[in-house]
Amino acid sequence: MKKTYGWLSAFVLVLLLVLVGCSDSGSKEGATEKEGDGKKATKEGKDLVIAVADNFTTLDPHDTNDTLSNSAEKTMMEGLLGFDEKMTVVPLLAEEYKANDEATEFTFKLRENVKFHDGTPFNAEAVKVNFDRLADPNSGLKRHSLFALIKSTEVLSDYEVKFTLSEPFGAMINTFAHPAALIHSPKALEEFGDEVGKNPVGTGPFKFVEWKPSEGLKIVKNDDYWNEEFPKVDSITFKPVSENGSRIAMLQTGEADFIYPVPTEQVEGVNGKNGIEVDSKPSIVVRYMAMNTMKKPYDDVKVRQALNYAINKDAFIKVVMNGQGEKLDSVIAPDVQFYSQQELYEFNLEKAKELLKEAGVKEGLKAKLWGGNSSSTVKAMEFLQQQLAAVGIEVEVVPMESGTLSDKIWSVQNADDAELELYYGGWSPSTGDADWGIRPLLGGADAFPPKSYNVSYYDNEEANKLISAGLQTADENKRAEAYADVQKLLWEDAPWVFLSADNTLAGKKNYLKGVYLLPDGSLSVSEAEIE
Amino acid sequence: MLRFLGKRLLQIIPILILVSIFIFLFVHMIPGDPARLVAGEDATIEDVELVRKELGLDKPITEQYITYMKNLFQGDFGKSLKTNRDVSYEIGERFMPTFWLTVWSMSWAVVAGLIIGVISATKRNKWQDYLGMFGAVSGLSLPSFWLGLMLIQLFAVTLGWLPSGGMDSWKSYILPAFTLGTGVAAVVARFTRSSLMDVLKEDYIRTGRSKGLNERRITWGHGLRNAMIPVVTMTGLQFGFLLGGSVVIESVFSWPGLGKLLIDSVAYRDYPVIQAEMLIFALEFILINLVVDLLYGILNPQIRYE
Numbered sequence: 001m002k003k004t005y006g007w008l009s010a011f012v013l014v015l016l017l018v019l020v021g022c023s024d025s026g027s028k029e030g031a032t033e034k035e036g037d038g039k040k041a042t043k044e045g046k047d048l049v050i051a052v053a054d055n056f057t058t059l060d061p062h063d064t065n066d067t068l069s070n071s072a073e074k075t076m077m078e079g080l081l082g083f084d085e086k087m088t089v090v091p092l093l094a095e096e097y098k099a100n101d102e103a104t105e106f107t108f109k110l111r112e113n114v115k116f117h118d119g120t121p122f123n124a125e126a127v128k129v130n131f132d133r134l135a136d137p138n139s140g141l142k143r144h145s146l147f148a149l150i151k152s153t154e155v156l157s158d159y160e161v162k163f164t165l166s167e168p169f170g171a172m173i174n175t176f177a178h179p180a181a182l183i184h185s186p187k188a189l190e191e192f193g194d195e196v197g198k199n200p201v202g203t204g205p206f207k208f209v210e211w212k213p214s215e216g217l218k219i220v221k222n223d224d225y226w227n228e229e230f231p232k233v234d235s236i237t238f239k240p241v242s243e244n245g246s247r248i249a250m251l252q253t254g255e256a257d258f259i260y261p262v263p264t265e266q267v268e269g270v271n272g273k274n275g276i277e278v279d280s281k282p283s284i285v286v287r288y289m290a291m292n293t294m295k296k297p298y299d300d301v302k303v304r305q306a307l308n309y310a311i312n313k314d315a316f317i318k319v320v321m322n323g324q325g326e327k328l329d330s331v332i333a334p335d336v337q338f339y340s341q342q343e344l345y346e347f348n349l350e351k352a353k354e355l356l357k358e359a360g361v362k363e364g365l366k367a368k369l370w371g372g373n374s375s376s377t378v379k380a381m382e383f384l385q386q387q388l389a390a391v392g393i394e395v396e397v398v399p400m401e402s403g404t405l406s407d408k409i410w411s412v413q414n415a416d417d418a419e420l421e422l423y424y425g426g427w428s429p430s431t432g433d434a435d436w437g438i439r440p441l442l443g444g445a446d447a448f449p450p451k452s453y454n455v456s457y458y459d460n461e462e463a464n465k466l467i468s469a470g471l472q473t474a475d476e477n478k479r480a481e482a483y484a485d486v487q488k489l490l491w492e493d494a495p496w497v498f499l500s501a502d503n504t505l506a507g508k509k510n511y512l513k514g515v516y517l518l519p520d521g522s523l524s525v526s527e528a529e530i531e
Numbered sequence: 532m533l534r535f536l537g538k539r540l541l542q543i544i545p546i547l548i549l550v551s552i553f554i555f556l557f558v559h560m561i562p563g564d565p566a567r568l569v570a571g572e573d574a575t576i577e578d579v580e581l582v583r584k585e586l587g588l589d590k591p592i593t594e595q596y597i598t599y600m601k602n603l604f605q606g607d608f609g610k611s612l613k614t615n616r617d618v619s620y621e622i623g624e625r626f627m628p629t630f631w632l633t634v635w636s637m638s639w640a641v642v643a644g645l646i647i648g649v650i651s652a653t654k655r656n657k658w659q660d661y662l663g664m665f666g667a668v669s670g671l672s673l674p675s676f677w678l679g680l681m682l683i684q685l686f687a688v689t690l691g692w693l694p695s696g697g698m699d700s701w702k703s704y705i706l707p708a709f710t711l712g713t714g715v716a717a718v719v720a721r722f723t724r725s726s727l728m729d730v731l732k733e734d735y736i737r738t739g740r741s742k743g744l745n746e747r748r749i750t751w752g753h754g755l756r757n758a759m760i761p762v763v764t765m766t767g768l769q770f771g772f773l774l775g776g777s778v779v780i781e782s783v784f785s786w787p788g789l790g791k792l793l794i795d796s797v798a799y800r801d802y803p804v805i806q807a808e809m810l811i812f813a814l815e816f817i818l819i820n821l822v823v824d825l826l827y828g829i830l831n832p833q834i835r836y837e
Contacts, residue, residue, distance in 0.1 A: 051785075055795070057614055065571025140585040145575045197615065213614060214625055214787030215698070241696060242791065243782040245680045249695040252688045403563015403800055410567060440575075451576045 041275025041509045043257065043530055046234040048512070050525070051241040051256040055213050060197030061182035062134050062141045067430070070179035071523035072238060075219055076117075077182035077202025080108050080127065081173065087284065087335045087432040087519045089177045093122065093203060097176075103168040103474035106176070110159040114226045116185035117207045124155040129186040131163065143180035146431075170471045170479050174337060174433035179522065205231040205526045216240060232514070232529040251276055251507050258515050260523060262505040264322035275510050280324055283504045284333040284437070284519040285428040287325075288496040289369070289384060290456040292420050297361050304494040306355035308345035310391045311384065315347075317500050320380045324503040331490045332437035333501040335519040336429055338470075338483035342491040345498070352391045363392035370408070371424035373399040381424050384497075395422070410450040415457050423455045426502070430520055434483040439467050442495055456495035463489050539821050546817060547810065551603065554809045555596055558802050565800035569612050586612055599806070609803035613796070618807045621792065625776070626811075628698055629788035632711060632780075633773040635704050640712030641719055641766060645755075648723025648762075653750055655728065663720060670717030679710045679783035696785035707784040711777055715769045722765050726758040733757075759830050767823035771816045 056069045061077060064070055074082075080094035091097070094108040114122040133139055134147040151166040165172065175181065188201035200208050203226070206219035216239040221231050239256070241247045244263040250256035252274050262270070262278055271278040291298040291307065298304060313327045326334075330342045369384060371377045378399045385395040400408065412418045429437035440452045444464040447454035466486035470479050491498075504517040514527030566583035567574070574582075583589050587598070602609060608618035651663035686706060687695035694703050730736065731754050739749050776790025789808060796804040827834045 055614075063615075065574060140581055142570060142574065142578060142582065144581065145578045148577075194615075212624060212787075213616070213621065214628075214792070239697065239785065241785040243676075243680075243785070246683060246696050246783050246785055249680075249683045249688050253691065253695050255687075255695055255697075401563070402798065403561065403568060406567050407562045407564060410564070450579075 039275055041254070041511055043254075043509065043511050046232075046530055048233050048236045048258065048515075048525075048528060048530075049239060049250075049256045050236060050515070050523070051239050051247045051250050051259045052523075053240070053242055053244075053247070053261060055240045056211070056217060056238070058197035059200040059208070059211065059217075060141075060184075061180055062130075062139075062143050062184075063197060064180065065142045067179075067428075067521045071525075072217055073182055073200065073202075074179055074204070074522065075206040075236065075525055076200050076204045076208055077184065078204050079177065079179070079181040079183060080110075081177035081181075083177055083432060083518055083520070085516060085518065085524075087337070089173055089432075093183065097173070099173065099474035101473060101475060103170040103172065103472065104165045106163045106165075106172055106474075107156070108161050108163075110161065111226065112159055114203050115224060116187070116203050117201050117222060118185050118187055120185045120187045122183070122203055123158050124161040125158075126183060126186045127161045128153045128155050129189060130183045131181075133189065134181070146175050146178060146180055168472045168474075170473050170475075171431060171433040171435040173474070174431040174436075178431050206236060209235075214240070230526055232527070236525060236528070248507070251509070254509070257512050258506065258508040260504075260506040260517065262507040264324045264505060267322070267324065267505060270507060277508055277510045279506045279508065279516065280503045281517060282326060282333065282335060282519060283428070283502045283517075283521055284336050284432065285426050285502040285521065286328055286331075286333050286437075287380070287424075287426045287499040287502065288328070289499065290423040290425065290441075290496050292418060292422070292455070292457050293459075293495050294415060294418070294457040295421055297359060297365065298421070300359045301493055302355045302359040303361055304497075305345065306352040306359070306361075306391065307388065307393075307497050308494050309348045309355065310352035310393075311387050311497055311499070312347040313344070313499060315387075316380070316383060320376070320383050321500060321502065324505060325500040326503070328498040328501050330487045331442065331496070331498070332429065332434055332487070333519070335432070336434055336437050337432055338434035338480050340480075340484040340487050342487060345494075349390055356391060365393045366396070367393055367421050368396050368398055368419075369422040369424060370398050370400060370405065370420060372405060373401050377424065380499075384424065409455060412449055415445070415448050418449070418457060420455055425455070427453070428520055432520060434479075434487075435467070435470055438483075438486065438490070442490060443467050458493075458495040460489070460493060463493070536821075536825075539824075543814070543817050547814060550813045551600070551806070551810055552596075554806050554813075555599060558805050558809075559592060559595075561797070561800065563800045565612055565802060568798075568800050599803075608807040611796075611804050612801045613799045613804075618803045621804060622789070622807055622811065625787055625789045625792050628786060629774065629776045629790070632704065632707055632786060632788065633770065635708040636712035636773060637715060637766070637770055639708065640715035643712075644716040644719025645723055645762075647716070647720040649727060649750060649755060651720065651724040652727035652731065653746075660724075664724070667717040667720040670713045670720075673713065675710055675714065675777070676779045676783050678713060679706070679780060682706045682710060683783070696783070698787060703784075707780050707786055710783070711773065711780050715766075715773070718765060718769065719762060722762045723755075723758065726761050727754055730754050730758040756830060760827060763823055763826050763830065767819045767826075771812075771819045774815050774819075775812050 052068055054068055056072050057066055058064055058069055059073055061073045078092045081089050082092040084090045093111050095111050097108045099106045110124060116122060131150060131153045134144060135150040149165045149167060149169050150163055152164045154162045156162055184196060185201040188199060189196055192199045205222055205225045207222045209218040209220055211217040216237055218237045220235045225231060241250060247259045248266055248270055251259045267278050270276050291304055293299055317323060317325045327344060329344055330339055332339050369381050371381050381397045385397050388395050409420060427441060440447055441454055442458045443454060444459045448457055449455060463486055466482050470482040473479060504521055506517050508515060511531045513529045513531055515525050517523055566586060566588055567579050570579045570582045611618055611621050647663040651660040654660050683695045686693040693706055697703055736749060736754060739753055776788040778790040778794050780786060781788045781791040793808050
């Protein structure tokens, strides 16, 4: 019997420890704040661990449509062009580029003396092999559509390559900078074929070691990297950690040096403690509530504007985004190319009511608001519901699981049959160009579901003209002009209630430099450095 | 006995075929278009159609089922729609982590649960009983994600004794196995207590006592053995559930297991992975039930199998 008492007391002890643990974590915050404030964390060795929220899906950039996998690919592979911290296009494997005025021909001069990790030299032929693969309609690659316009890729000399498009596309430079245009070693493409997504070989600062979908990805320093300044760390391990609290704990214990994302509600709790810094940066993710402009009463611009006036955007950011965002002041976010700022619809209930009255909308208008079923989305929709109640609109919030939601939206073949009234959603134009921020969402009948994402069923002839004008030329000034005009028009015509632009939130130890998130939510680790 | 075993094992095949039909139908009945989900957020309709063709989802459902069954009989579960890897690889990667975690969680939980249950039953309405049942009720009612995060906070962040997650060494097993086993231990304790209390009222126990057998022999030998049948049934069920992987534990401790895979696959409508996982779960339950049946025979020789 003595033995069993031993067991029992052990169990009780553990139970007590747990209870202590709870009370401890409550009182601890004050204590660590004092000792941790401003203190520099230290690290031995140059091997980084980065905890991310999900598993990578593939390491073949041509077949990738999630930003997270793109982030991993960018460590090992490079494109002709890339994006810097502000999403501005910068040359990478190309040294210079030029386009003709019609935006149909693009010529690149390539960087010389660059080698892939397998020793294959990087040259015009390698570029051609990659873009031929992307442009092939039978490839079945998920990113084919971005490059479907490429009619031919010509090798002009060893280090010069020319792309000819089948029609003008002014946003092509940004498409070349998109992570989908990263370049594989032609030898690897030949050797691995479709399996290249498990065997990435590029020219990047890091080389592939091992990838187990459930446990993570390991990469090591490429000693022969063309930019001798980098890389400055020996290895990086990416680990998928889906639970927010666990990711934070890994940063606290030092098991991870960098985590992404940090949930908005935890920023206050960890920032500045245990040598942890939270980086909050503007992203290009926009949040909006789309209104079906073919349905009554949302076919009336007065109603759409009224709804814009009826929502308190400051409160939206404070309540829904925990303060981590900015008011959206155009249809695209500031870091998207050709953004032009518009004058905000200031929160004004009187004006909203007046506009609704003018439009003949009576109190008690019923509306259904569709959206996803994640807790943050539901919170946002409930906020909108409550705000619109103040102007007499009774909103029914309809959260749906993602598959169901996409079925409801994209199974509609005829715009007149669309059930959708209001839709809460977000968009991140992965090319960083105004075109991809506007055309798929508001680009007229060509973008109606199921073809694309125009859930507002917005079809305005003038807007369509401007959107297409932006693509007919590679002349930056002419493009900027077209997009400035279309942004103004869309703002006034208000097919959306414009809400906010998200911030990206990453947590890191304060000895870590050079790891940051781009506004598109992808991670850059090439310049990682431990101080 | 051997004939019984052989018969039961043979029965598995028709059951699995039936199960596979149901799984296939249910999986395809979930609303949502995998082609669109696979193609991604900003894919155009051309992409979606391309993906649909690539995945063979443009074919009629009966044809899809026949292909699926044909491949299944050759031991080919197909490829994951999401990652394009073999389903057998995706599941193989995660099966052993889930299996070992289940084994360790069950081991401590059953031992602890039995001890607490027996003590509570023999010391009925004394402080030991109250303490034991207080522990059991707490174990059942603590949400496991909360318990897990608290344990991480205490043992990983504050004390720094154990890793906060992952599966790197034997140390990595301690926190998740403890968290996962807590609920099981509590259930086992409660079942043991009530079952043993019933048994201890039986005539043969009184006979034993009057014969002068010592109390320990009565409780642990005669009593517990007879009280085990419901406990074994329950434990078998719990074992089956745990083998399915726990989404909560796997998320909290970044454990590379089957539960997270299933949830991810459902979100992605990754038909081949969902189907294969469900089929494996069905098989696990059938096998566990068989083992439980055999254990009945050992515990109570009066139970005979034909």
